[in-house]
Amino acid sequence: xxxxxxxxxxxxxxxxxxxxxxxxxxxxxxxxxxxxxxxxxxxxxxxxxxxxxxxxxxxxxxxxxxxxxxxxxxxxxxxxxxxxxxxxxxxxxxxxxxxxxxxxxxxxxxxxxxxxxxxxxxxxxxxxxxxxxxxxxxxxxxxxxxxxxxxxxxxxxxxxxxxxxxxxxxxxxxxxxxxxxxxxxxxxxxxxxxxxxxxxxxxxxxxxxxxxxxxxxxxxxxxxxxxxxxxxxxxxxxxxxxxxxxxxxxxxxxxxxxxxxxxxxxxxxxxxxxxxxxxxx
Amino acid sequence: xxxxxxxxxxxxxxxxxxxxxxxxxxxxxxxxxxxxxxxxxxxxxxxxxxxxxxxxxxxxxxxxxxxxxxxxxxxxxxxxxxxxxxxxxxxxxxxxxxxxxxxxxxxxxxxxxxxxxxxxxxxxxxxxxxxxxxxxxxxxxxxxxxxxxxxxxxxxxxxxxxxxxxxxxxxxxxxxxxxxxxxxxxxxxxxxxxxxxxxxxxxxxxxxxxxxxxxxxxxxxxx
Numbered sequence: 120x121x122x123x124x125x126x127x128x129x130x131x132x133x134x135x136x137x138x139x140x141x142x143x144x145x146x147x148x149x150x151x152x153x154x155x156x157x158x159x160x161x162x163x164x165x166x167x168x169x170x171x172x173x174x175x176x177x178x179x180x181x182x183x184x185x186x187x188x189x190x191x192x193x194x195x196x197x198x199x200x201x202x203x204x205x206x207x208x209x210x211x212x213x214x215x216x217x218x219x220x221x222x223x224x225x226x227x228x229x230x231x232x233x234x235x236x237x238x239x240x241x242x243x244x245x246x247x248x249x250x251x252x253x254x255x256x257x258x259x260x261x262x263x264x265x266x267x268x269x270x271x272x273x274x275x276x277x278x279x280x281x282x283x284x285x286x287x288x289x290x291x292x293x294x295x296x297x298x299x300x301x302x303x304x305x306x307x308x309x310x311x312x313x314x315x316x317x318x319x320x321x322x323x324x325x326x327x328x329x330x331x332x333x334x335x336x337x338x339x340x341x342x343x344x345x346x347x348x349x350x351x352x353x354x355x356x357x358x359x360x361x362x363x364x365x366x367x368x369x370x371x372x373x374x375x376x377x378x379x380x381x382x383x384x385x386x387x388x389x390x391x392x393x394x395x396x397x398x399x400x
Numbered sequence: 401x402x403x404x405x406x407x408x409x410x411x412x413x414x415x416x417x418x419x420x421x422x423x424x425x426x427x428x429x430x431x432x433x434x435x436x437x438x439x440x441x442x443x444x445x446x447x448x449x450x451x452x453x454x455x456x457x458x459x460x461x462x463x464x465x466x467x468x469x470x471x472x473x474x475x476x477x478x479x480x481x482x483x484x485x486x487x488x489x490x491x492x493x494x495x496x497x498x499x500x501x502x503x504x505x506x507x508x509x510x511x512x513x514x515x516x517x518x519x520x521x522x523x524x525x526x527x528x529x530x531x532x533x534x535x536x537x538x539x540x541x542x543x544x545x546x547x548x549x550x551x552x553x554x555x556x557x558x559x560x561x562x563x564x565x566x567x568x569x570x571x572x573x574x575x576x577x578x579x580x581x582x583x584x585x586x587x588x589x590x591x592x593x594x595x596x597x598x599x600x601x602x603x604x605x606x607x608x609x610x611x612x613x614x615x616x617x618x619x620x621x622x623x
Binding site: 217271274275277278281282285287294295298299301302303305306309310312313314316317 | 545548549552556557558562565566569570572573576577580596597600603604607608611615618619
């Protein structure tokens with residue numbers, strides 16, 4: 120992108136000025152959007168704090184699992200965001216990008232934001248599940264259907280981000296990434312079924328049955344519901360912030376390109392034959 | 401679309417027949433995987449018999465990555481991709497042609513590997529039907545997914561490392577289903593081969609063939 124025009128014979132001066140110049144015209148967020156994001160953040164923090172308080176102090180320990188059951192307020196909500204919400208958002212926005220009528224950079228930014236935030240949630244799902252599994256099942260990891268498909272999903276998300284880092288012009292990159300997201304979305308159900316049959320044909324019931332016993336204490340049910348709300352709000356907030364980062368980094372990139380271009384152009388205009396001779400001697 | 405795919409497949413297979421890269425380089429590597437797994441699992445006969453089906457599919461998977469890389473490497477230097485596009489070939493036809501060529505190469509490799517599994521690992525073939533059908537469906541699925549990702553990674557500087565990273569997790573169901581179907585056919589696993597494993601392999605192949613037919617044009621545009 121920043122190749123110099125061929126008529127230049129001398130090396131361009133390092134673009135120091137471009138960096139120090141104040142970024143003129145940073146794309147501002149509308150006042151209403153700013154307020155919505157702030158409200159989202161406040162709601163996320165408040166509900167998370169409430170979940171922590173209810174989960175750690177108010178709700179009773181479980182009869183069989185003891186205090187371990189408190190992970191139920193955290194692990195299933197995080198897994199729901201990672202496996203359904205984040206991944207679903209990424210798939211739908213990729214599809215909307217590929218669809219010619221709805222193609223806009225907006226959907227590409229939403230896709231990359233939800234993939235990145237979703238990766239964090241997928242890692243958290245695996246970590247919290249593993250921490251829960253060690254004391255209840257005695258092992259950090261079992262080749263359970265859900266664990267295995269979550270791990271594969273994580274690798275696919277990492278692949279998406281690796282592809283994202285490959286330098287390309289924005290349109291090409293968005294197209295490639297959208298295709299990868301859609302292919303992965305088509306793959307996830309197949310992975311799920313294959314791993315599910317892979318396990319269940321060999322082992323009896325899934326070990327994860329203890330997740331949600333049908334008889335759940337009233338306070339526990341409400342805390343769990345609140346946990347789902349809190350983690351979902353947190354996801355939405357992080358998504359909005361990540362979207363903003365994407366907009367700003369695109370702006371910085373564009374600003375650097377523009378600065379470099381105008382610098383070269385100025386140099387090209389300044390270099391007249393007499394000065395060129397004087398400088399080289 | 402069909403005529404274009406036959407042309408592209410013919411081109412790729414003719415290049416392979418003249419250069420013999422897949423036969424002389426990829427096939428030995430695939431057989432080497434069999435040997436390495438035998439070293440890793442130990443010389444015990446019972447172990448190798450039980451592992452035969454899984455090792456076969458892992459070897460096929462590695463061979464797929466190499467075959468896909470080869471299939472797109474031959475097009476890189478002479479600007480063949482631009483040529484194909486300028487020639488007005490249907491993108492779906494190009495996709496199907498390249499996938500068919502890769503599948504044909506994989507079938508040759510699989511026959512070789514199956515002989516190797518029987519010969520080196522001491523596997524006994526109980527029923528040929530599910531073995532062949534699972535092999536064919538798995539091959540079509542691998543070739544379709546491989547072609548899709550091969551085209552995606554083709555123009556990139558990091559293609560050698562990116563392709564396995566993107567492709568291997570996606571084709572994991574083929575390993576699971578292919579292994580189970582083959583275990584049933586070799587008499588080393590529980591359950592039947594057809595349901596659900598061969599069905600799953602067929603669904604996988606159908607899904608990736610249709611994604612490729614629909615999206616390959618987008619990928620061709622992008623590089």
